[in-house]
Amino acid sequence: MKRSVLFDTETTGLEATGGDRVIEIAALELMGDLPTGRTFHVMIDPERDVPPEASRVHGFTRADLEGKPKFAEVADDFLAFIGDDELIAHNATFDFGFINAELGRVGKVPLDDARKVDTLLLARERFPGMPNSLDALCRRYGIDLSERTTHNALLDCKLLADVYVELMGGRQHGLGLGGLDGEDTLQAVRYTGTMTRRPIFIVPDEKTLAAHDAFVDAMPEPVWKQ
Known part of the structure; x- marks a missing residue:
């Protein structure tokens, strides 16, 4: 970095x-x-x-x-x-x-x-x-x-x-993919005005995951299934 x-x-x-x-x-x-x-x-x-x-x-x-x-x-x-x-x-x-x-x-x-x-x-x-x-x-x-x-x-x-x-892009500057303890999660770093970086980990719930799976299944030959 x-x-x-x-x-x-x-x-x-x-x-x-x-x-x-x-x-x-x-x-x-x-x-x-x-x-x-x-x-x-x-x-x-x-x-x-x-x-x-x-x-x-x-x-x-x-x-x-x-x-x-x-x-x-x-x-x-x-x-x-x-x-x-x-x-x-x-x-x-x-x-x-x-x-x-x-x-x-x-x-x-x-x-x-x-x-x-x-x-x-x-x-x-x-x-x-x-x-x-x-x-x-x-x-x-x-x-x-x-x-x-x-x-x-x-x-x-x-x-x-x-x-x-x-x-340089505002408080969403630093958005990136990361992982915590081996899990694949979306990590957004938000600057809060203090002198530290505070990561916010966004983990989808079961309902969100199911909706995503249904969306992917409806696509012709989705790359996520390959």
């Missing part, structure tokens, strides 16, 4: 190459486009001030980040978590730019653009000409935004995971 990682950053500003720095990284593991519950989250000392306009967006001040690890101290753990898998972000060019700037400062290889999946571009393809911010997409898909008073990276990842499920 395909593994991918959805991630988000918060920063001191908008200019990755102009002196702004990452202050928060959150990442969330997906398997088959659904969250597994494994996450990576760290606050970072940016080694500079945090402008008031940035604090108004994400809620963090310089005092909140004092004593937190520097990026050099968390880089290896972050790279280990994301591995070589696909990387999903909303407005991914922004997050890739900041992560790559930080990786460059500590002598690490930058993230390959070929790994990038931008949910903003996916949303624009699906909803051309409409607002496609994370807030707008959550409202469009009926995803609860009550906890999002500021741009917290970990919360944004969880919200984006819900949005991504919808962009």
Whole structure:
């Protein structure tokens, strides 16, 4: 099953190459486009001030980040978590730019653009000409935004995971045939908004099976009988 990682950053500003720095990284593991519950989250000392306009967006001040690890101290753990898998972000060019700037400062290889999946571009393809911010997409898909008073990276990842499920086909994404204890059953995986996958096993009753048999018997040379 395909593994991918959805991630988000918060920063001191908008200019990755102009002196702004990452202050928060959150990442969330997906398997088959659904969250597994494994996450990576760290606050970072940016080694500079945090402008008031940035604090108004994400809620963090310089005092909140004092004593937190520097990026050099968390880089290896972050790279280990994301591995070589696909990387999903909303407005991914922004997050890739900041992560790559930080990786460059500590002598690490930058993230390959070929790994990038931008949910903003996916949303624009699906909803051309409409607002496609994370807030707008959550409202469009009926995803609860009550906890999002500021741009917290970990919360944004969880919200984006819900949005991504919808962009990739909705809560029926993951429908497949499977078995439990050797039985042939139809398994539909439904994403419930929590960080786990909850399988729902559908087993036909005797009446349904009998109706199916009667339907098959009425068919000329049915393949099920061969």
